[in-house]
Amino acid sequence: MKLDLWIKNGLVYRLEENFQLANIGVKNGKIHIITEPHVQFDAERVIDAEGLYVLPGMIDAHVHFREPAKDPSSTETFFTGTRAAAAGGITSIIEMPNSFPCTYNTDLLNNRKEILKSEALIDYGLYGAAGSDHLDDIIPLSNEGISAYKTFMHKAPTGRELEFEGFTMTSDRDLYEGFKQISQTGLPLALHAEHEELLSYFSEFAERTFVEGDYNKHLLARNTLVETSAINRVVFFAEQLHVPVICCHVSSPEALKIIKRAKQDGIRIYAEMCPHYLIFDDSYLEKLGPYGKCNPPLRSPQQIEALWSYIEDGTIDYISSDHSPFPKTLKELGYTNILKSPAGFPGTELTLPLMLDQVNKGKLSMYKLVELMSVNPAKTFGMYPNKGTLGIGTDADITIVDMSAQRTVNIHELYTVARETALLYEGLKLRGLPVYTIVRGKIVAEQGKVDDKARGWGQFIPRAQPK
Known part of the structure; x- marks a missing residue:
C-alpha cells in the first residue's frame, strides 16, 4: 500500500511515553500507522524529521479575524488570518464572534461558515456570542456545532456597538439570565472578565487626570482589581448555575489564585493564557504606547514571574494568541489618548515560536507545551481525541518543529495584514521554530512558507452535543 505522507525518524509525541523516535504514515487525511524507525513504507511524499519534534497539531483557540467586518480594510480575512496561523505552526483555530454584525444567532453563524468554506487554509471552530440583549438566540446556537459561547462583562467600546450586539453581560441580572440559558446546553461560556462598574469608575478617573502621552492611564483604568472582581463573579455564577466557564486571557497571578481555588472546590473553570502576558511586562506600554496596549494590560515583572508557577501547577489550562489585527490608523489614535486606541496585537503567527523559545530557555518542557497548545484546548473545546493527539485513526494534524532553528522577527515579513502593528515583537530573537x-x-x-493553493482546505470542526 502506498501512503500519502511518510514522516520518518522524528521525535514523536506519545501520550504515555513522552517522546519516542518513530515514523508516522498518513493516508486519506488520517494517521494510518506509527512504527519503529527501521520500518519503511512507500509514500507520495516523505519528510525526514531526524532531529525534529513531531507534535500534534497546534490549536489557537482565541483569534479575532472579524470577517465580515464593517470596514474590510481594518482587519484580517479568513484567508489572511488562517494563512498567518499556518505560517506559525497552527493547524486549527477557533474564531471569536465579533464580526459585523456580531455572531449572535444561527443565520449570522451560518453566514460565517459559508465564507470560511472557500477561504480557510486550516481547520476552524466558531464561538457563538451570548448577550443579555438576545437571550432567545443563545440556545439555538448550541445546535449548530459551536465550540463554546463567548461574552464580555463590560460594555461595547465606543463606536463598536453593532460589533458587540448580543455579546455582553454587564450586570448580575445579565449574568444570571445568560448563564441560565447556557446551562441548558451543556456548553462552556468563555468570558472577557473585566468588571464593568469598576472599569467605568477607573476609566473616568483616568480621563479626569488625563495628560497627553501618559500611557500608564491604561494600567490604572484596567488594574488588577478590575480583573479579579470580575473573575470572582464568574466563579459565583458558574457554581450556582452549573455552567463550565473559561476565563479568557487571564493576566494576573491574583486572578489565577481565585481560579485555582475554584478548581479545588470542584467548579468547572478553565484558565486561558497568552504569550504576551508571560513574556512582556508593563514597561512595553511606556515604550510602545498604543502598540503595547492590550486588554487586560501587561502586568509588572513580579506578576509575570508569578504567572509561571500557575503553568507548572496546571491552573493555566491552555495558551492562545488573542490575535487582534487592528490597522495602524486606529492604533495610533492612542498616541494622544491611550484610552482611545483599540487593544491587542496580531499574535497567531508567533504564538508557537514565542513558546518554543521559552522551552529553549527552560521555562517549561516540550511536553508541557504540547499540553497547553494542543491536548488541553482540544479537550476543552470538544475536539479530542480526533485532534490534540497523535494516534491511529486521528486527524493527521501535525506540527513539526526544529528546536535549533533561529529567527529574528522582522514584522514586515509576517503574513498577517496587521504586520505594521506587531511592534511588540520587532527584533525579537527566537530559537525554536x-x-x-x-x-x-x-x-x-x-x-515558514505557506502554500496558498491550500486556500479552502480548512474544514469546520463541529462540537458534539453534550449528553
Whole structure:
C-alpha cells in the first residue's frame, strides 16, 4: 500500500511515553500507522524529521479575524488570518464572534461558515456570542456545532456597538439570565472578565487626570482589581448555575489564585493564557504606547514571574494568541489618548515560536507545551481525541518543529495584514521554530512558507452535543 505522507525518524509525541523516535504514515487525511524507525513504507511524499519534534497539531483557540467586518480594510480575512496561523505552526483555530454584525444567532453563524468554506487554509471552530440583549438566540446556537459561547462583562467600546450586539453581560441580572440559558446546553461560556462598574469608575478617573502621552492611564483604568472582581463573579455564577466557564486571557497571578481555588472546590473553570502576558511586562506600554496596549494590560515583572508557577501547577489550562489585527490608523489614535486606541496585537503567527523559545530557555518542557497548545484546548473545546493527539485513526494534524532553528522577527515579513502593528515583537530573537504545518495530511506550510493553493482546505470542526 502506498501512503500519502511518510514522516520518518522524528521525535514523536506519545501520550504515555513522552517522546519516542518513530515514523508516522498518513493516508486519506488520517494517521494510518506509527512504527519503529527501521520500518519503511512507500509514500507520495516523505519528510525526514531526524532531529525534529513531531507534535500534534497546534490549536489557537482565541483569534479575532472579524470577517465580515464593517470596514474590510481594518482587519484580517479568513484567508489572511488562517494563512498567518499556518505560517506559525497552527493547524486549527477557533474564531471569536465579533464580526459585523456580531455572531449572535444561527443565520449570522451560518453566514460565517459559508465564507470560511472557500477561504480557510486550516481547520476552524466558531464561538457563538451570548448577550443579555438576545437571550432567545443563545440556545439555538448550541445546535449548530459551536465550540463554546463567548461574552464580555463590560460594555461595547465606543463606536463598536453593532460589533458587540448580543455579546455582553454587564450586570448580575445579565449574568444570571445568560448563564441560565447556557446551562441548558451543556456548553462552556468563555468570558472577557473585566468588571464593568469598576472599569467605568477607573476609566473616568483616568480621563479626569488625563495628560497627553501618559500611557500608564491604561494600567490604572484596567488594574488588577478590575480583573479579579470580575473573575470572582464568574466563579459565583458558574457554581450556582452549573455552567463550565473559561476565563479568557487571564493576566494576573491574583486572578489565577481565585481560579485555582475554584478548581479545588470542584467548579468547572478553565484558565486561558497568552504569550504576551508571560513574556512582556508593563514597561512595553511606556515604550510602545498604543502598540503595547492590550486588554487586560501587561502586568509588572513580579506578576509575570508569578504567572509561571500557575503553568507548572496546571491552573493555566491552555495558551492562545488573542490575535487582534487592528490597522495602524486606529492604533495610533492612542498616541494622544491611550484610552482611545483599540487593544491587542496580531499574535497567531508567533504564538508557537514565542513558546518554543521559552522551552529553549527552560521555562517549561516540550511536553508541557504540547499540553497547553494542543491536548488541553482540544479537550476543552470538544475536539479530542480526533485532534490534540497523535494516534491511529486521528486527524493527521501535525506540527513539526526544529528546536535549533533561529529567527529574528522582522514584522514586515509576517503574513498577517496587521504586520505594521506587531511592534511588540520587532527584533525579537527566537530559537525554536515550526518547519511543517500539516492539516489532515496536507502540508499547508513548509519552512515558514505557506502554500496558498491550500486556500479552502480548512474544514469546520463541529462540537458534539453534550449528553
